[in-house]
Amino acid sequence: MDAPAAVHAQGIVKRFGPTVALDGVHLTVRPGESHALVGRNGAGKSTLVSVLTGLHRPDAGTVTFHGRPAPAPGDRAAWQAEVACVYQKSMVVPDLTVAENLFLNRFDQRGALIHWGRLRSRARALLAEYGVEVDPDRRARELTVEQRQFVEIARALSFGARLIILDEPTAQLDAGGIQRLFRRLRELRRQGVAFLFISHHLREVYELCTTVTVYRDARHVLTAPVADLAQRDLVAAMTGNAPSHRTSWQAPVVRAPDAGETVLRAERLALDGEFEPLDLTVRRGEVLGVAGAAASGGTALGETLVGLRGPTAGRITVCGRTVRPGSVPHALAAGIGYVPEDRHRQGLVPHRSVAENATLTVADQLGPFGTVLPSRTRAFAARAIASLDIRTSGPDQPVSGLSGGNQQKVVIARALASEPHCLVAVRPTAGVDVRSKQALLGVVREVAAAGRAAVIVSDELDDLRVCDRVLALFHGRVVAEFDRGWADQALVAAMEGAIEQQGGGQ
Incomplete structure (x- = not known):
């Protein structure tokens, strides 16, 4: 707990025209932690991810990685060395091999020649280091959804990043794939890798994560240990404690004469x-x-x-x-x-x-x-x-x-x-x-x-x-x-x- 946070965001404000997408929010993820970020649509989760990955510059607030200020805007290599996001929709290039995807734009070459044997050897070593059982010569389009996710995680770690953002990672996985993904994530946590886990599936939050942060209406609502937070209290934080109310567009039911057919x-x-x-x-x-x-x-x-x-x-x-x-x-x-x-x-x-x-x-x-x-x-x-x-x-x-x-x-x-x-x-x-x-x-x-x-x-x-x-x-x-x-x-x-x-x- 004494080590600097893998990421610490404080007082983040982001506006898009008149819309306030983030209103002074904060988030801290520790090394080796699996931290859930939850909230309804419009809560600000996606905007925060864009700030943490350098896609958007906040209008106010600070972001640090392992105690160091976030890289300068546009310094892609520096951002890749700090954080990566594995999105719900795979970002691998389907017609390239696993090895080519792992080292895209970082091929081992002299002049115009690529040393393919050395590239495949590096890929095998990287995959073995993180326990990813995938043939580096296979085309990415031939991989399962979970294999593509493992390849993306391995690629992110190869840059030196120790914070991985997982955006709805289980959306296209079956039960077996989810359990295999979670086992791999737990192994990486033991190596000090931190995960920010964004999901609509609260049962998975309780299965995988140690800490949960809730945003609602672009604001921070709470951060708490998962073990200390009942599911009903988590849902209440996401929706607000006010009882349901009739909105102005909730028209009364007017049944047609032949209703029921x-x-x-x-x-x-x-x-x-x-x-x-x-x-x-x-x-x-x-x-x-x-x-x-x-x-x-x-x-x-x-x-x-x-x-x-x-x-x-x-x-x-x-x-x-x-x-x-x-x-x-x-x-x-x-x-x-x-x-x-x-x-x-x-x-x-x-x-x-x-x-x-x-x-x-x-x-x-x-x-x-x-x-x-x-x-x-x-x-x-x-x-x-x-x-x-x-x-x-x-x-x-x-x-x-x-x-x-x-x-x-x-x-x-x-x-x-x-x-x-x-x-x-x-x-x-x-x-x-x-x-x-x-x-x-x-x-x-x-x-x-x-x-x-x-x-x-x-x-x-x-x-x-x-x-x-x-x-x-x-x-x-x-x-x-x-x-x-x-x-x-x-x-x-x-x-x-x-x-x-x-x-x-x-």
Whole structure:
């Protein structure tokens, strides 16, 4: 405990325009310690990682490594000698060998010639030093997820770094892979390597870590020994002690006259590597929530329901009609509308007009014999603009010129243009302001009130408050089901793996 901290951050402030991403936070990780950093989305975890790895310069505060001031901004080699981050998405180059990845940009060469034999020998020695059983001649794309992580850790240690940040390292690992990763981390801790462990899975925090720090709303809430902190107290620190409250966008339930008839049904639906067999039903007038942290399987479930992914098992029906698996056109024809998670990558054609974007799903209705009449397109879009209150200069305005909230309204307008029986929305309010969030979630409730149905897949509590029921996913399994009026702490505990209940959703 007398040795200087592997990293000590004090009074860190970071702003992005008017947004305060970190508000005077602190963190200390000791040599040989496995220290968890937890918090809900927006707590400031990712911003702190960017500060600790030199990607962002703090507006205030100090960072030291082993008692020495952090390297100068832009001194990449100096930062690599202090700290490395192993991200959820692997950073290895798939077409290079393990040896080439380990010593990328540090090849043993004279002039233009690389001494491949010496390079492979160095790689074998490095892998053996840290107990990584991987053939240095194998292509990185042939490795398992855990092997790629071990290679990244070994590469970081080869620079001299003794602080490794692990960002959701178990998200793509099975139970056996998680245990092997944890054994290797414990061995490295005994060698004095420190780990900052960022995870949504609280059970893993208790299994691996000695200390936990909680951030909430860009501020430091607590740091405590894991052994002294009950899970319910950890969840309370993450969510705040205030009881759940009705938000301004939590519209009261208005059931359609024929409420109760099943609109969307999934029976023993499964996708290998993403989620296990599950059942769910959504009835007329109902909004069903699917809650889960990163890599819980929620996004994959939403994409499977709308045909973007082909399930490995199970059946989907809409109003009794079987939906062809893995077929977006068939899902659309069956009556499923879709609001994707990333509107920029999946939801919009940025250089096209509001009208063109809003009518992509109904092109067959915009003119005779497969033609698209501009006048009919603009008229169709004008109705959507008025209905959803899209703030635009008109149907012909490029969608790229709209605010984030209004762009998302265009995405929803496109999803609703075909008058689907069921709307599936994945994180529908991501990246929008509070007023837009209120409007967007109000639209989802209106879909249900009109006698149709909706599914919201999200880890944002405010998105889930408008739902009549919520299924909580953890590691691809439905672990709990909540009716309206759930407490924040109970739902977060289920999403983070702090509680687990057997059974599938209905």
